Amino acid sequence: MHPMTAMTIQEKSRNLKILTDVDVAVVGGGIAGAAAALAASRTGAKVCLLEKSCLLGGLATAGLVTCYLPLCDGRGRQVIGGIGEELLKLSVDDEVAPSTAMCIGRIPSCWLPGGNVNDRAQQRHMVDFNPVTYACKLEKLLRKSHVTLYYDMRFCDVHVQGDTIDALIVESKSGRTAIRCKTVVDASGDADVCVAAGERTVAPGGNVRCGWYYYADGDGKMHRRILTQPFSATKRFPENGRTFKGTRVEDVTAMCIASRELMLQDMARLKATEKQDIYPLAMPSIPCTRMSRHLQATVTLKSSDAQRWFEDAVGMTGDWRKAGPVYTVPLRALAARKTANLITAGRCISCSGDTWDVMRVIPTCAVTGEAAGTAAAFLAKDTEVSRFAKLDIAALQRHLKRHRVILDKSLLNPIL
Numbered sequence: 001m002h003p004m005t006a007m008t009i010q011e012k013s014r015n016l017k018i019l020t021d022v023d024v025a026v027v028g029g030g031i032a033g034a035a036a037a038l039a040a041s042r043t044g045a046k047v048c049l050l051e052k053s054c055l056l057g058g059l060a061t062a063g064l065v066t067c068y069l070p071l072c073d074g075r076g077r078q079v080i081g082g083i084g085e086e087l088l089k090l091s092v093d094d095e096v097a098p099s100t101a102m103c104i105g106r107i108p109s110c111w112l113p114g115g116n117v118n119d120r121a122q123q124r125h126m127v128d129f130n131p132v133t134y135a136c137k138l139e140k141l142l143r144k145s146h147v148t149l150y151y152d153m154r155f156c157d158v159h160v161q162g163d164t165i166d167a168l169i170v171e172s173k174s175g176r177t178a179i180r181c182k183t184v185v186d187a188s189g190d191a192d193v194c195v196a197a198g199e200r201t202v203a204p205g206g207n208v209r210c211g212w213y214y215y216a217d218g219d220g221k222m223h224r225r226i227l228t229q230p231f232s233a234t235k236r237f238p239e240n241g242r243t244f245k246g247t248r249v250e251d252v253t254a255m256c257i258a259s260r261e262l263m264l265q266d267m268a269r270l271k272a273t274e275k276q277d278i279y280p281l282a283m284p285s286i287p288c289t290r291m292s293r294h295l296q297a298t299v300t301l302k303s304s305d306a307q308r309w310f311e312d313a314v315g316m317t318g319d320w321r322k323a324g325p326v327y328t329v330p331l332r333a334l335a336a337r338k339t340a341n342l343i344t345a346g347r348c349i350s351c352s353g354d355t356w357d358v359m360r361v362i363p364t365c366a367v368t369g370e371a372a373g374t375a376a377a378f379l380a381k382d383t384e385v386s387r388f389a390k391l392d393i394a395a396l397q398r399h400l401k402r403h404r405v406i407l408d409k410s411l412l413n414p415i416l
């Protein structure tokens with residue numbers, strides 16, 4: 001075939017420089033990746049985190065999704081502790097919002113030490129935060145915890161020996177290089193490492209155009225505007241129009257453009273109805289994809305798993321949408337099936353149907369991030385076992401509990 005008409009070209013083979021050599025490499029600096037890196041470092045591992053944008057927080061900061069959903073079950077019981085709680089506190093520890101319209105909150109008083117416990121069933125343990133200061137504080141926290149950060153670096157491929165990833169291939173301003181590692185946490189939100197490693201993944205689609213933005217009014221007061229439409233993976237909301245998968249470049253681009261059009265339409269409508277000037281100040285700088293692609297592990301969480309205890313539980317979460325349901329997260333829903341040293345966190349974990357909508361939110365991403373990072377550090381240090389599936393679960397659970405992760409079977413008993 002003539003080279004100009006062929007649909008593929010061959011890339012020249014080359015030797016890649018090893019940029020660094022770590023115990024745990026975390027791909028993606030969203031809430032899940034930040035929690036994973038923090039946990040792995042606190043477990044004694046040498047950790048690096050690579051992020052394709054130039055700040056930490058992912059959807060929570062660059063995506064302007066500035067609402068840290070609850071740590072509780074909606075019946076007054078806290079089900080998320082550890083880094084999930086630490087990152088919630090961090091998100092609002094310095095805030096003095098000049099205007100209530102900015103929607104930057106405080107931890108509800110009933111959830112503070114000494115707060116009225118009877119009010120906890122009425123008010124959920126959640127906050128709204130400032131995305132700018134939050135990204136900076138996450139960065140400071142990770143640097144203080146000796147995590148090596150690489151910004152503007154994109155994960156491209158894996159280098160595999162047998163059933164184990166021994167290096168990640170990355171692209172950055174330094175060109176194409178490699179990161180040698182013992183274990184890998186896929187916190188890319190899109191299961192990019194899982195795909196490169198040949199793991200089974202699912203991309204259900206159903207994302208709708210959306211986007212949160214901030215604007216100033218004619219008096220200079222800043223407002224947050226939430227533009228969101230119901231998620232339509234189940235095709236229940238045809239009025240949302242086109243849906244996006246988020247796994248192909250054309251589709252991601254189309255979603256970004258459609259979301260910005262939605263924002264512009266919203267501003268035009270506000271100008272017309274509110275009869276005042278509206279000056280846009282900030283808009284999402286990453287695609288606001290709720291669900292793109294996730295791992296299919298040996299255990300896939302589903303809605304009937306609410307109130308179910310898993311023997312390999314590494315975290316717990318409530319359901320932000322309604323009071324009552326409590327889930328445990330098993331290690332098997334995070335670990336890759338065939339790649340011995342690959343584990344997922346955040347939006348990439350294995351869950352189906354409605355459960356995915358429970359697991360994808362910020363506090364739960366912190367829970368799975370902490371679990372994945374800790375497990376990755378355990379595996380990197382273990383000289384006896386080389387697979388997540390073979391880790392000493394009891395030791396891992398003891399360690400997590402020492403770090404204030406809640407693993408409590410009694411929380412699965414419904415409150416009548």
Ligand SMILES: Cc1cc2nc3c(=O)[nH]c(=O)nc-3n(C[C@H](O)[C@H](O)[C@H](O)COP(=O)(O)OP(=O)(O)OC[C@H]3O[C@@H](n4cnc5c(N)ncnc54)[C@H](O)[C@@H]3O)c2cc1C
Nearest residue numbers: 028030031032052058059067069154155189346347361362
């Ligand atoms: C419109 C919308 C509204 C939402 N509302 C809420 C809400 O009110 N409250 C709430 O708690 N949750 C909400 N969520 C969900 C929540 O914000 C996200 O699901 C959660 O923050 C995801 O965290 P994550 O770390 O798993 O993924 P992400 O935040 O997506 O982070 C993944 C990171 O990996 C990086 N990355 C991706 N690929 C690569 C690569 N190849 N190489 C290097 N880096 C890479 C990305 O740049 C990103 O920083 C909402 C989500 C959306 C889209």
